[in-house]
Amino acid sequence: MGEVILRFLNAQWDVGLGRPILWREIVGNLFGLASALGGARRRVWAWPIGILGNALLFTVFLGGVFHTPQDLDLWGQAGRQVFFIITSVYGWVAWGRYRRHHSDSRDAVRPRWATPRERAVAGAAAVVMLVVFYLALEALGSWGPASDAWILTGSILATYGMARGWNEFWFVWIAVDLVGVPLLLSAHYYPSALMYSFYGLFCLYGFLTWWRSEHPRVVSDDEGDAVG
Template sequence: MNHWIDLFIEQIKETTWPQWLAVALGVTEVLLARVNNIWLYPAGILGTAISIYLLMDVHLYAESLLNGYYIVMSVYGWIYWIKKRNEPPVKITYSTKNEWMISIAISVIGWVVFYFLIKNLPAKYFTPSNVPVWDALVSSTAWAGMWLLARRKMENWIFLNISNFFAVPLLFYKKLPLFAMLTIFLFIIAIWGYFEWKKQVEQERLVVGD
């Protein structure tokens, strides 16, 4: 146990200021999202851009690509928020059988595709990754979770937390301890989000039942 604590302290001491800044912006984004503040988008975009640089530096290519997707979706969300902020939100629902199949397909096919890309492309242009299986898994399950989140489906929290679960040890291994701690924070937030959404669904059913 002491070995792991010492290792964590050593990694914290070696943490660079860009990682501190990226994590601070990530926490800011989550807190702003909690109160529905539009400034969550610029905070998220800047933090994610820094994260891409840091993840590329440690050869986590699939996660870098995933973060690139985050930026695109953040820009889209920012524009969509401005246009639709006065309209009622899409209702939260459970996934249908077809949506479950699509989510699993995104996870499995994405895992294979990301693995293939990581194993073949970086060798020509970048330093090869030594964790292609885990990097691909973290990203593919997150893609599935984001697809479900966009559709306001309860199960998005499940897929996102599968991604978070495997991301934590991967980030510690790559000596990104603050990113790992942020991911643990997001893991907890996702659990909280699941039960918050579940409560909203049950309340909606009661209203419809009345």
Template sequence: MSGVLDWLNSEAFTAFDQHVIWSDMVGNCVGLIALALGWRRSIWTWPAQFASGVILVAAYASAQLSGGVGKQLLIIGVAFWGWNQWQRGRREHGGDIAVRFASGRERAVLVAGTVVGTLIVGGLFTAMPDLSWNPWPDAYIFVGTLAAMVAQARGLVEFWFAWVLVDLVGVPLAFSSGLAFSGLVYVVYLALVLWGMRDWWLRSRSSSRPVLEGAAA
């Protein structure tokens, strides 16, 4: 096992004075595939997110970003829940995954949860500096990713807006943490997110049916 971890955290190549490790490169490439599958509303986005999370745990651990490690562990856990939610949605809507905008209450819960969660996690990282050398951006990405994936699992268009907000902090944090490939992939993520946002937005307008009803049950 240690041999695999050593390989994952070994250098793949150097470009523009940035050292790229295997776990950072492979995990983020799989993450890009997961995002593209999410845009296509394919249920296989969840296994891809699970695989990406497993690999990227090693990358963030090597950069001593506990928030990043926690983010990937959340992705692994939420991937199981998201798979079940979309399976239920497919059964209820004839094999398709319908999408919609969140209600006012759902938006308020997502925003409030993100703010409160960031304050709690950021406070924890600040009180325990060994967990993260950059506590507040790390905490924001940790909690923002959870909010985005919960919105995705429920088929909410706001999922894409949440990813945009995570990317705005994730790009500079990745570069400053020595995860150059993550930084570059975040830029590609942003392009895919904007594309996916447009697609889900248009699909939400073409259907007035409730989506994934009972998902919170």
């Protein structure tokens, strides 16, 4: 079994783009996609699936440490996988608790907009994290520390917002993707860049799904008018 796992971790695919890519980067992003789909549908299983993807991608983004084909250390990208795991455990527990207390519903969270106070606290936390992460990532020699700090900060806020059921977290993800795609392309992490591009579009679907669940009467009225 250990040999099979080792072979999977080291498996590469040469796509003719100058450097081969790791299969575990592809698989890790597929887990992330499955987690995003589960999150859009407000299912508890989204969190453990996401944790599996985070664990794989942690080893991918420390290319210099784990000697991957990219051979670049994106400490912010790797660090956010750790924060993802921590926040995902919180989300897993929170959504599981909600699901147990609302056994008549299939949903594991009730979507809502953050309150003005919650937005202010999140905004202040974002500024602090941006500064701290930039200084830390620059000291670590991360490749693209400013972009990496932006992505790490946004990822933490978005994951926490998802755990709390805030509709705003979908827009935070879009802001992360806008910076993440060019960064990952320039660093030759092509599967991750492709998934970031897809996530940006998927976030629009996710937001509409949450919004409709929050306004079922509006959707029903619209459908009734269309039929009439």
